[in-house]
Amino acid sequence: MALNLDGIIGGSPVLAEVFRVLAKVAPTDSTVLVTGESGTGKELLVRALHRNSPRRDNAFVPINCGAIPRELLESELFGHEKGAFTHAIRTRPGRFELADGGTIFLDEIGEMDLSLQVKILRALQEKEIERVGGICIKKVDVRVVAATNRDLEVEVKAGRFREDLFYRLNVIPLHLPPLRERGSDVLMLADHFLSCHCRTKSRKPLTLSERAREMLLTYSWPGNVRELENFMERLAILCDSVEAMPEDLPEKIFHDIGEKPLRREADVVPPRPAGFVWPTLKDMEDKGLKLKDFLETIEGRLLEEALEQSDGVKNKAAEMVGIKRTTLIEKLKKRELL
Numbered sequence: 001m002a003l004n005l006d007g008i009i010g011g012s013p014v015l016a017e018v019f020r021v022l023a024k025v026a027p028t029d030s031t032v033l034v035t036g037e038s039g040t041g042k043e044l045l046v047r048a049l050h051r052n053s054p055r056r057d058n059a060f061v062p063i064n065c066g067a068i069p070r071e072l073l074e075s076e077l078f079g080h081e082k083g084a085f086t087h088a089i090r091t092r093p094g095r096f097e098l099a100d101g102g103t104i105f106l107d108e109i110g111e112m113d114l115s116l117q118v119k120i121l122r123a124l125q126e127k128e129i130e131r132v133g134g135i136c137i138k139k140v141d142v143r144v145v146a147a148t149n150r151d152l153e154v155e156v157k158a159g160r161f162r163e164d165l166f167y168r169l170n171v172i173p174l175h176l177p178p179l180r181e182r183g184s185d186v187l188m189l190a191d192h193f194l195s196c197h198c199r200t201k202s203r204k205p206l207t208l209s210e211r212a213r214e215m216l217l218t219y220s221w222p223g224n225v226r227e228l229e230n231f232m233e234r235l236a237i238l239c240d241s242v243e244a245m246p247e248d249l250p251e252k253i254f255h256d257i258g259e260k261p262l263r264r265e266a267d268v269v270p271p272r273p274a275g276f277v278w279p280t281l282k283d284m285e286d287k288g289l290k291l292k293d294f295l296e297t298i299e300g301r302l303l304e305e306a307l308e309q310s311d312g313v314k315n316k317a318a319e320m321v322g323i324k325r326t327t328l329i330e331k332l333k334k335r336e337l338l
Helices: 013-025 042-051 072-079 112-125 152-158 163-169 184-199 210-218 226-238 253-259 281-286 292-307 315-322 325-333
Strands: 030-034 058-064 104-109 145-148 172-175
Touching: 013 042, 013 072, 013 172, 042 058, 042 104, 042 145, 072 112, 112 163, 145 315, 152 163, 184 226, 210 253, 281 292, 292 315, 292 325, 315 325
Parallel strands: 030 145, 030 172, 058 104, 104 145
Antiparallel strands: none
């Protein structure tokens, strides 16, 4: 039976090898550990694994282990009984129970606290869980798939991840290659994202010039597919012509490939007066945006800048913009920057 790879774009040899392993492991109930850099599309791969499994008609339940505070994660995973802790005003099933008969996806498993790793190990080994504050053992029939952008073997050696849990998770390792190793997939994805964003933003189709395409192939893509989609959305909003030229690309790309950034003559404007200048209605109209989208764009750019200046350290980035780390993570997830 042909694989259902809806949402995954690419035909590079390295991706074809991933699909070959996927086709073999999907019909089984084996535990899978998906590894790869942030932004490579690990959740898309895990969803494809579920869609091609005998469990496809049952629940697919994802949970980001790095986005939920440690003290709440156990309750999210295993549920809790009424009165188990403050604010536990009713009994609530956890993600393992919700995934019964289907697949549970433990994203960013490398961020999980050691004390909770013991309970995950038991759930894997015994296929049973116990709610927080409960006394009854519940059997669950779930397939566990985990993902991480960390090297768990290094984490094991450093004492930050349990060795027994690592080997229990790593039954079938599935590594998703970074975008820089996927060759012409970069252009396939760029064309797809650019077409989608032009359509959703009700603008005429936009193409990439040959030189711009060459530059995209040369760039190292540290943010992987997520970064590429972000760039294409930016082009769909900011590019005025029907063809995106090198000067329309972010300066970051020029610096990465060792070239001097180009500027359109129309982009050379007199320096702004010193000090803060509020955005105006004209700024919003020039972008062709409504208030909500304009504010979302401004917020997104500030979040990107905070992440760049903090070298990706989310706690520091959150402090820079004056929000909680969990709030920052939710905003980044909403924009698919995480």
